[in-house]
Structure formats: structure tokens, C-alpha cells
Amino acid sequence: MRLTNVSQMQVQPGRLLTYSVTARAAEPPERLPLSFDQDRHVGLGSRPGSWMAVAFHLPVQAERETIAQAWLHVISRHGTLRTVFTKKQNDAAAPPAATPERDQQAGDQHCGGPQTDLQLSSVQIEPGTWEELTGQSPEAIRAILRAHFDAVCQSFNAPSHRLCLIEDPASARPAQVIIGSDHAHVDAWSLLVLARDLAHCVADLLEGHPPGVDLPPAESFASHSRHLANRPAPPPEVVARWREILEAGGGAMPTFPLDLGDISQPVEERVEIRDVFDAEELAAVEAHAKEHSVRLIAVAVSVMTRLAGELSGEPFRAVFPVHSRDDQRWYNSVGWFITNSALENDDAGYQSSYAAVKEAIRLGSYPLAPIMRTYGGMPQVPGMFAMSWLDHRKLPVNVAQDLNPQHVSAVIHTDGVMIWFVINETGLHLRCRYPDTRQARRSMRTWLAGLVYGLRAPLEQLALREIKGTAR
Structure with missing residues (x-):
């Protein structure tokens, strides 16, 4: 889709x-x-x-x-x-x-x-x-x-x-x-x-x-x-970790690390789509990730961690939606089975990036209401940054590609940045929505170019390896 x-x-x-x-x-x-x-x-x-x-x-x-x-x-x-x-x-x-x-x-x-x-x-x-x-x-x-x-x-x-x-x-x-x-x-x-x-x-x-x-x-x-609602309260270490994450964000959920211009009020959105891998390239990069004992998402987090460090001098921090269909009985149901977690990483190594993903998934496995009640709800400020990862190949429900399925979003005003990584049998593409300001266009041009280049870098490494192997 x-x-x-x-x-x-x-x-x-x-x-x-x-x-x-x-x-x-x-x-x-x-x-x-x-x-x-x-x-x-x-x-x-x-x-x-x-x-x-x-x-x-x-x-x-x-x-x-x-x-x-x-x-x-x-x-x-x-x-x-x-x-x-x-x-x-x-x-x-x-x-x-x-x-x-x-x-x-x-x-x-x-x-x-x-x-x-x-x-x-x-x-x-x-x-x-x-x-x-x-x-x-x-x-x-x-x-x-x-x-x-x-x-x-x-x-x-x-x-x-x-x-x-x-x-x-x-x-x-x-x-x-x-x-x-x-x-x-x-x-x-x-x-x-x-x-x-x-x-x-x-x-x-x-x-x-x-x-x-x-x-x-x-x-x-x-x-x-x-x-x-009837699940036990989150353990103290989870509540404490959320407190650390929010304090690192100045009392709010993570924000995009680059200049987005004047977003004191939501402005018209700008949407960009990048086709990153075709099916063959996707398989090659997934094999590269497997060689390093991680999954593809760790490669993406590694690239964004490096970008955040080079462009802002800060760790990579993003809101990370996690689905809450924690049992097969919900697999065929319709509803908003999503909770928000947070992903934080300051080491671009694959293992550290993968560990950060696992931690975010664990944080997202607990209901947010009892955690966020202390803050009067989920605290967010203009510039909130979120990344979503959706691999259709791994879902128990899917729609045949020949039916031309499309996930259609509304056109809105926004004051934040959202990046969706979407994977299916045809490859990987990403979609980015951000405020349509001059500064945001400049920042996102740099970020998206660096992200696509970093995601495709393993392909260049594989190509060089093949060339060296042929030369021998």
C-alpha cells in the first residue's frame, strides 16, 4: 500500500x-x-x-x-x-x-x-x-x-x-x-x-x-x-525513563533538531515522497542488516542518529508510534490501536540503534494514560518530530498490489515533522510531512537528502565489494 x-x-x-x-x-x-x-x-x-x-x-x-x-x-x-x-x-x-x-x-x-x-x-x-x-x-x-x-x-x-x-x-x-x-x-x-x-x-x-x-x-x-485500562500500572523504571525523555525535551515530547521557521501557529503542510529502494535493493540492504545481526529499522535509526549529530550536535530523538495489537484477537479489528513511544539514540552504531528501537517498543507496551497524567496529558510543543515504520510484508492482513491500494491522508496545517517509512513487496518509500516555511524547506531538503543517501550507502559498499571480488 x-x-x-x-x-x-x-x-x-x-x-x-x-x-x-x-x-x-x-x-x-x-x-x-x-x-x-x-x-x-x-x-x-x-x-x-x-x-x-x-x-x-x-x-x-x-x-x-x-x-x-x-x-x-x-x-x-x-x-x-x-x-x-x-x-x-x-x-x-x-x-x-x-x-x-x-x-x-x-x-x-x-x-x-x-x-x-x-x-x-x-x-x-x-x-x-x-x-x-x-x-x-x-x-x-x-x-x-x-x-x-x-x-x-x-x-x-x-x-x-x-x-x-x-x-x-x-x-x-x-x-x-x-x-x-x-x-x-x-x-x-x-x-x-x-x-x-x-x-x-x-x-x-x-x-x-x-x-x-x-x-x-x-x-x-x-x-x-x-x-x-485494566492492565497493571507501569513499573517505576518505565515511568522514570519517560521522565528522563520528557526532561531532555524541555518538558515535552521530542522535537525536530533543525530550524523550521515560525511555527508558533500551524501552517500549511508540505509533503514529499522519496522512493528509496526497489525490491531487489531492499533485499540487498536487508541482507546487509542481517550480516550485522540487526533489522532494517536499525539501519534507518543509525542514519538519522548520524544526521542529528552532524547537523545539530544533539542525539536523535523522535516520537515513535507503536501498535498495541498485543494479541491475535485484535489482528482483524478496526480501531486506533496505536500508542506513542519515544526513541532516543546518541550512538550511530547498528547495535546501539537496534537497542534504542527495542527500548522504544518496550516503553510503548505500557498504557500512556497513567504515565502522562502527571503532565496533564501528553506534553507537546511546536516542532514535534515523529517517525513511523510500517512493513506491510509482516502484517497478517494485506491487500493485493494489483488493486492499487492507497493510504490517503488529509491535507492539513501542521507545526511538526512526521516521516513514514513504508515497506512492501515493491521496495521502500518514505513520506515526509512538515510545515511549508522557507526555513523548514531548507532544513528538510538537507535532512531528506542525507537520509536517502545514508540508507542507500550499503548498496555502494556492496557494489564496491563486488568490484573488488571481480578484480581478484
């Missing part, structure tokens, strides 16, 4: 349609636990650009009503797609808790404490209607799709997800599907689950089978939030 954004995604020409379902209060009403990240994200309020989407082509031709029926079944599989966020009113007006009081209190603590003014409730989803949106050219479709998802996929919408189709009447090609959702309900892994489930259910309906009958069970994300 290629990572892109709505202004750069690949779309086929044709008619853009949207399918809007109806959400009604569940009977009986049910209050569900919020996760720490849901509380942070939704607490910022409804706003454009809080969504993410998956785009892909169906493997077969299907009528739009068949696609709608399959989508309704997908919604029925995944509990988070049948929940909505609201502001708390008063205790008398709030729906009763669906769990024992002890579990509800744990859920409140997990989302940052009972002081949160948010609540998450289940809803019933009923069939909707198709509406055609204007626009035929790819440029028009991208603009309309962006405005549409900005409007309908906001945190407090009910529901905050939407199914869209692009039908090309001039071609026999199957429809292109785009599913958008507020980020509070999905992560990158979830996008793969949604694409797989919808394609599978459409095929079942066309073959006369019950939709999704062969799909594995999908436990709800609310169950996962409750599971995390």
Missing part, C-alpha cells in the same frame, strides 16, 4: 458518489470506554483534516447497491464504526455505563481521568442513500473528495465515516472505492482490514454467499480500550 494524501492520490476519472448511512441511538443506550489517544484527538474538537482514508479498486465489477450492502455488513463487523463521540452533559442525561462501575472508572482513568468531557456511545446504523457529487477529471475528484471528507468525517459527526465510489462509465474497469473515517476510529492497519473486508463481502454477495462468512472474528476496539 502506498502512502499519499488526498491532493496527490491516484484517482480514475468518472462519477464520484457517496453513500451516507443513518445513525440512531442504540437501544438500550451503551456508554463505552475511550482510549487515551481518542480522548486527545477528539478533545481538539471537530475540524477539517482529522480523517484518513483507504482507496482501492474492487477486484470485480459490482453494482453500487451490492457495494452498499457489503459496506453495511462491514460496519456490522466492527464495533468502532457503530460508535459516536459526544460532549458530556450531566450524569442524569448520560447513558448508563455498559460495564461494571470498576471497569468504567478504569476506562475514565485510561482516557486521561474522569475530568474528560467526552463520552463514546454505541449507535444503530441503518441503510442510507447514494448521492452523486460533481466532477469528472482526477483533479476535480481530488478537490471534491477532500472537501467532502473534511465535512463528513469530523470527530463529532454521527457517524464520522463515509463510503465513496468512482464509477467510470467509459470503462469496464471495476469501481474505485474510497473509505474515509475520522482518525479516532482507524489506524493504518485498520485501513487494510476495511479494504479486505469490503472486497471479500462484495465477492461473497456476487457469488450468492452470506457476506463475510469466511472472515475471521473481529473483536471491538472498545474491548481493547477496556483491556488496556
